[in-house]
Amino acid sequence: MAMNRDEIYGEVKEVLIDALGLDDEEVTESATLMGDLGAESIDFLDIVFRLEKSFGIKIPREELFPAESLMNNPEYVSNGKLTDKGMTELKAKMPHTDISTFQEDPDVNKMADLFTVAAVVNFVEGKLKAA
Template identity: 35%
Template sequence: MSETLTLPSHLRAVRAAIADALGIDETEAVPEATLLGDLGAESIDLLDILFRIERATQVKITVADMADLLQGGIPDEEFGDENEVVNDTGLTHLEKVLPQFDRSQLTEPLTADGVLGLFTVRNLTDLLTERAAAAGADAA
């Protein structure tokens, strides 16, 4: 059986959207790949990916939703310092919401701009699954 037939439907939808938006093979969109770093997406590509996911699944996710997940409602001044370097509060939150994130692996301070670069195919799939479940609960 092929890999595509055995993947959960949300992961298939995310991988297809990423591949179509970035012009890459779906097999490159592995769960642990970061969207901005490993796969080379730019911010405009994120909008395209999210649009394609919505079209395929009828579940709307915005870049703001991704940012909200990453920052968790923590005010900017509590998430990072005046130089936009993520502080201990922010790093602790990122470790909770991004299972792959390990602050001990940082080689330089993490800036606010760098946070979105941590987002992986798996994180996007998990967000889609969460939003789809919430939409189903709202419809019930």
């Protein structure tokens, strides 16, 4: 039977607790992976590996966390802000993420805040539906 959102959230929470060495209460839907939960770049790969195992899905790395490839492209970033073209690309690549607040001030330094626990849950939910 298909998992509902709460079940997916529970499993994602376990993955994050194991991968980042967190306490149960630290993980909330709105917590950002880098700012609040202290994830570093290698942790993102660790999280991807663990999600693949837990949910039996395949996740190309740039699909869940596409920021790196965007930020290194001068067409998408200008003067530390995401260009219109970059924003279109971001929307296309992160349909699982709410970017409305970021859109008002697309400072690339704030892009990290887009990676929340809720975004990961949405992503997995979408992957499971598509499977």
